Amino acid sequence: MYASAGLVLSGSLLACSAETPAGKVSAVQAAPKLPKGKVSPVAKNLRATLDKLRLQEVLDTAPPGSAQARSLGNPVDKEAQTTTDRARLLAAAPAAKPIVQQPQVDATVLELDRRGRPVSSGTVLMSPAYKNGVAIPVDRNFTAKDVRWRQWDDKGWYANKGQGTIDVVPGREKATVDHMLNYPASVLKLMVNFGVLRLADQGKVKLDETFDYKPDPVSPLCGGATAKTVRQYIDESLTWSSNGASCALVKLLHERGGIDPLNQTFQDFGLQTLQLKGTNPANGGRWSNSITMSSLDTAKLLALVNGAPGKVWTAPNGKPVTSKVLSPASRKLFMSKLGQQGYNDMLSTTNWCGGTYPAPGIPQVTPSRWIGKDGTVTVNASKFGRDVRPCNKKAEVRFSHKTGWVNNTASDAGIVRALPGKGGRTYIVVVFSNLGTQYVDANRPSTPPGIYPFSYTEKFAKLGRAIDTYEKKRRR
Incomplete structure (x- = not known):
């Protein structure tokens, strides 16, 4: 989440009993059950890649029992933020401790053919129950039926060892894998903008009408009254x-x-984990854990936004799901704004071009909209301070995506399309994790005054680069 300077604190780290660091073995544990069905080569590669990254080696700036953990509240608006919050976690970084249990990850790669149709996918879940990750089988409609999806629970992350208690999809009590979905952070804006563009296609909203936003009450998340065109709100929300x-x-x-x-449309399309629930009609805020997204359903939503001819998959009611869910004009606008993403600093790290940290991620073109005369990127007063032009010269793909973070969420979801002569791959990648801004690498340097601080562990950039390298080889 990047609306203003400062870190978001969602209260995931209330005080609890100490546990063995994730990198150490405290006792012999029974092997977790594997889901039923075959998994694709994409899924096998993704699982192996995640396992090799050793995400459990990150450090926690607010470990259980610490003053930082005790200071975290549990606000209604999970993405409300203050500069004091950010300063607190930055100051705690030198004293960060090893994470106490295996991080939570939900990752999907959805491969597309030249016409944009999904042809293969891989979904991997990682959690305290599946410390090396588990590849999830999907059916011909790219649905994972052997997973019991649970709503994120901030307190339950430690108290229940990553086990959720609220079901997101009914009727999955007997599923082999039980997984607590990460709060999606600002990737939820994909659902919001999809919904608004659906209304525009139905004639219920005009993109160039001025909407007088008058929140009552005013929330720290949303800010005060504004009056802008719907088109301008869409631009600011996505870019x-x-x-x-x-x-x-x-x-x-x-x-x-x-x-x-x-929400009913998502259910009808078979995107059952996509739920924009619990928001406040009076101000549009109250973003909390009742808003859910899985990486697989998010990838499928992006496939519709990207566009494909004919049936993309079959819905639970037997009807074909097609890209006609949005008009060509709405899809074009949506894709244009995703392609102008300013924050390229998680799966792709081109905003940080040329430094020794973070590691290079997906080799994308950085949109010119944000590049100044000196080649550095500035996004809404956030200055990254590195010349991105060398990376643009070496770029191999366009990455139309949406990022997000809170202290216990890191998220990135987008469409990768190769530049001419650069490998021909087209795929969608979505990653959700609890490793938000609260977690740091041992080798993370500090940023100079006035420069935007690093928001994610560089392990996500290494994941993005590994996925893209694999996809490039598969398309040869």
């Missing part, structure tokens, strides 16, 4: 992740009767 613009769009959805139909 630099404005919370204020996104709250305005959520309020617009409520006012035009769009929330319940949107």
Whole structure:
């Protein structure tokens, strides 16, 4: 989440009993059950890649029992943030401790053919129960039926060892794998903008109408009243992740009767984990754990936004799901804004071009919109301070994506398309994890005053680069 300077604190690290660091073995444990069905080579490669990254080696700036952990609240708006919050975690970084249990990860790679149709996929879940990751089988409609999806629980992350208690999809009690979905952070704005563009296609919203956003009450997440065109709110929501613009769009959805139909549309399409629930109609805020997204369903949503001819998959009711869920004009606008993403610093790290840290990620073109005369990137007053032009010269792909973070969420979801003559791969990649801004690498340097601080462990960049290298080889 990047609407203003500062880190988000969601209260995931309340005080609890100490545990053995994730990198150490405390006792012999029974092997976890594996889900039923075959998995693709994509899934096998993704699982092996995640396992090799050793995500359990990150450090925690607010370990259980620490003053930092005790200071974390549990706000209604998970992405409300202050500069004091950010300063607290930055100051704690030198005293960070090993993470106490295996991180939570939900990752999907969805391969597309030249016409944009999904042809193969790989989904991997990692958790305290599956410390080396588990590849999830999917059916011909790219649905993972042997997973019991649970809502994220901040307190339960430690108290229940990553085990959720609230079911997201009904009827999965007998599933082999039980997984607590990560809070999606600002990737939830994909659902918001999809819903608004659906209303535009139905004639219930005009993109160039001015929407008077008058929140009552004003929330720390959303800010005060604004009056902008719907098109401008969409731009700000997707390209630099404005919370204020996104709250305005959520309020617009409520006012035009769009929330319940949107959630029902996701269910009808078979995207059962996509749920934009619990938001406040009065201000568009109250973003909390009742908002859910799995990496697989998010990837499928992006496949529809990207566009493909004919049936993309079959819905649970037997009807074909097609890219006609959005008009060509709405898909073009959506893709254009994703392609202008300003924050390229998780799976891709081109905003940090040329340094020794973080590691290079997906080799994307950095959008020119954010590049100054000196070649450095500035996004809504966030200065990255490195010349990205050398990386643009070496770029191999365009990455149309949306990032997000809170202290216990890191997320990135987007469409990768090779530049001419650079390998021909087209795929969608989505990663959700609890390793948000609270977690740091042991070798992470500090940033100079006035430069945007590092938001993620560089292990995500290494994951992005490994996935892209694999996909490039598969398309030869």
